[in-house]
Amino acid sequence: MLLELFFSAGLLAAPAQETPKIEGALPRDSRDHQPLLLGATTRDAILSHRDIFRDNMSHRAIKAEWLARWKAVDVPCTLVVAFGSWCSDSQRELPDFLALTKDPNPFVTIQYIGINRDKKAEAVAWPKGIEPQSIDKVPTFWLFELQPGGGQKLLGSIVETPPKPDQGMAEAVLDLLAKAR
Numbered sequence: 001m002l003l004e005l006f007f008s009a010g011l012l013a014a015p016a017q018e019t020p021k022i023e024g025a026l027p028r029d030s031r032d033h034q035p036l037l038l039g040a041t042t043r044d045a046i047l048s049h050r051d052i053f054r055d056n057m058s059h060r061a062i063k064a065e066w067l068a069r070w071k072a073v074d075v076p077c078t079l080v081v082a083f084g085s086w087c088s089d090s091q092r093e094l095p096d097f098l099a100l101t102k103d104p105n106p107f108v109t110i111q112y113i114g115i116n117r118d119k120k121a122e123a124v125a126w127p128k129g130i131e132p133q134s135i136d137k138v139p140t141f142w143l144f145e146l147q148p149g150g151g152q153k154l155l156g157s158i159v160e161t162p163p164k165p166d167q168g169m170a171e172a173v174l175d176l177l178a179k180a181r
Contacts, residue, residue, distance in 0.1 A: 029086045030117070037085045037114035040125045043098055046112060049085055057095035066170055070100055075180040076146040077155075078109045078127055079173070083139040085114055089160050090139045093169045097141075100170035108177070127152075141173055145180045155179045 026035035037049050047054050081097070083090040101110060113125045119135040126132045130144055130152045137160040144152035156179055162172035 032086060034086065036116060038116060039114060039122060041112045041114050043101060043110070043112065046083075046085070046094070046114075047098065050091070052091045053085075053095055053098065056091060057099050060096050060099040060168070060170070062096075062099050062170060066100060066174055067103075069174045069177075070105055071103075073105050073107050073177050073180065076107050076109075077177070077180045078111060078130065078144045078146070078152060079177075080111045080113065080127065080130065080133070080142045080144070081139060082113045082115055082119075082121060082133075082135045084117065084119075086117065087138050089137070093161060094139050096169040097173055100173070133157075139169075141169075141176065143176050143180065 027038060028034065029036050035049070037045060047057065081094070083094050085091075104110075109127065111125075111127045113121045115121050115135060115138060119138065121132065121135060123132050127144075129150060133140075133142055133154075139160065141158040143155045143157065145155050147153050156176050158169070158172050158176060162169055163175075164172070
């Protein structure tokens with residue numbers, strides 16, 4: 001109540017709201033007015049959030065060789081995935097990776113971070129021990145390898161699209177994970 005008086009009197013600036021909020025619901029995108037996933041989230045939340053993620057994943061064929069490579073990762077590492085639920089690139093690229101990770105690998109910790117159009121993520125959304133990275137485009141995948149003593153070393157990243165022509169994100173991430181060996 002007291003803060004409202006300060007705001008209305010112009011003694012304090014009201015906090016900036018980049019994303020309109022709806023009481024009791026997810027925040028809405030300022031452009032398409034669709035719900036947004038923001039901050040730390042999960043694979044299941046992404047798949048239940050917007051139909052396009054689930055629909056695009058159902059059309060992805062994960063090769064047996066890729067699944068074998070996924071299961072063979074035996075180095076403790078962390079993948080941080082920044083994506084925009086509003087972003088067509090995220091909606092196109094992320095489902096391939098989601099299909100690959102249907103069965104978790106106990107050596108690979110995955111942290112999904114939903115971001116707004118401003119491409120900023122709060123530091124609390126990042127895994128403990130990992131320095132928040134700058135986000136220029138989404139989706140972006142960062143691979144960190146656990147170091148002796150508990151620190152995390154950045155091994156590489158994939159920004160927006162797979163680096164090789166005609167490569168899906170699942171295969172691109174597997175190539176990135178090969179650096180952790």
